[in-house]
Amino acid sequence: MALTVVPAVGPVLERVLDDTFPLWHEGLTREKYGRYWAAQLKTPWSAAHLDRVALQDGPHTVSSAKRYDLAFLIDGRIRRVLGIGAVFTAPAYRGRGAATELLTRLMERAEAEGYEFAALFSAIAPAFYEQLDFVPVPLTERRLEVDQKGGGPPAVLVRSGDDRDLPAIAEMSAARAAGARLSVARGEDYIKFGVARQRLLAGLGPPGLREVEFLVTEEGHQAVAYLLCVAHLGRWTIEDAGDRDPSGARLGAMLQVMLSRHPGEAVPEIRGWFPHGLIPPQVRVASATPTREVLMIRPLKDRMLPLPPLSAEEVTFWHGDRF
Numbered sequence: 001m002a003l004t005v006v007p008a009v010g011p012v013l014e015r016v017l018d019d020t021f022p023l024w025h026e027g028l029t030r031e032k033y034g035r036y037w038a039a040q041l042k043t044p045w046s047a048a049h050l051d052r053v054a055l056q057d058g059p060h061t062v063s064s065a066k067r068y069d070l071a072f073l074i075d076g077r078i079r080r081v082l083g084i085g086a087v088f089t090a091p092a093y094r095g096r097g098a099a100t101e102l103l104t105r106l107m108e109r110a111e112a113e114g115y116e117f118a119a120l121f122s123a124i125a126p127a128f129y130e131q132l133d134f135v136p137v138p139l140t141e142r143r144l145e146v147d148q149k150g151g152g153p154p155a156v157l158v159r160s161g162d163d164r165d166l167p168a169i170a171e172m173s174a175a176r177a178a179g180a181r182l183s184v185a186r187g188e189d190y191i192k193f194g195v196a197r198q199r200l201l202a203g204l205g206p207p208g209l210r211e212v213e214f215l216v217t218e219e220g221h222q223a224v225a226y227l228l229c230v231a232h233l234g235r236w237t238i239e240d241a242g243d244r245d246p247s248g249a250r251l252g253a254m255l256q257v258m259l260s261r262h263p264g265e266a267v268p269e270i271r272g273w274f275p276h277g278l279i280p281p282q283v284r285v286a287s288a289t290p291t292r293e294v295l296m297i298r299p300l301k302d303r304m305l306p307l308p309p310l311s312a313e314e315v316t317f318w319h320g321d322r323f
């Protein structure tokens, strides 16, 4: 039977969701896992930039993956990047080249459509993706300790973020990205998708399992710092953050305000993929380690495209940018 790549919709999607649910349910029920995917597709960004495809052998769904249409800023140029996520082969079909076939076809198609790079996050030993010419991009996860001394929270105005803050947030992202050799080029819709995705996961999960805080600090009616944080099992993950102040002092103050709202509770472990140079003065880096999931990238169109070795300090990539 000839293999074909088809959009994962209808019964094919249900099959893919049934197969991947045990691995990637993130605390959701099977029904909510399906709703989580459907709801993600309804945001303005994902409607045009995200889908799921399956490799079919006749009626049988063999492998599947998510496709993201991303833009990275690499050495000062915007590059269109095929983001590949959730690569999965049904257990009965493993070890026969199905995932390799699906990835190869997706990359061939992307190349024909003008994409310049493909990227993915590997949760498995990187050898599999290295065979397909992907190379790792180093990313650092930092654990932060926030100075809470000095009596009482700092006097900064912190409120919930919303759509009117998106232009200022996009501007802060762009300013930070300009100093990096590799970063995600993030428009307003993309940033909104990042917030929506976290809120959907928290909202569909059991009450209290995940809590999302999307906060901004305002000055003159404009957001000058922001923070997207997910609290989960005693850990805060900073999914995304920014500060107009290059020192990150407002961001540090926001963390102090957040902690002051939970007096008497055990201090959470705070982690984030903080870019080099954005460590607020109120914060001590308790540890810095390579991220568990490894970002890997390869050129598509022109194998000679420059992707010089990058150091983690040269990359700005937030946990919330994972795909």
Ligand SMILES: CC(C)(COP(=O)(O)OP(=O)(O)OC[C@H]1O[C@@H](n2cnc3c(N)ncnc32)[C@H](O)[C@@H]1OP(=O)(O)O)[C@@H](O)C(=O)NCCC(=O)NCCS
Residues within 6 Å of the ligand: 023, 063, 086, 087, 088, 089, 090, 093, 094, 095, 096, 097, 098, 099, 100, 101, 121, 122, 123, 124, 125, 126, 127, 128
């Ligand atoms: C990883 C996965 C997609 C590979 O699918 P597949 O169709 O069997 O892949 P292929 O037949 O094209 O290639 C097989 C190769 O994958 C690699 N591989 C499979 N599982 C792996 C793992 N857990 N760690 C490292 N490499 C792995 C091996 O190199 C294997 O080669 P081998 O069969 O000679 O040992 C499949 O095992 C799977 O769905 N696993 C569960 C989901 C998952 O972990 N996805 C990857 C997320 S990054």
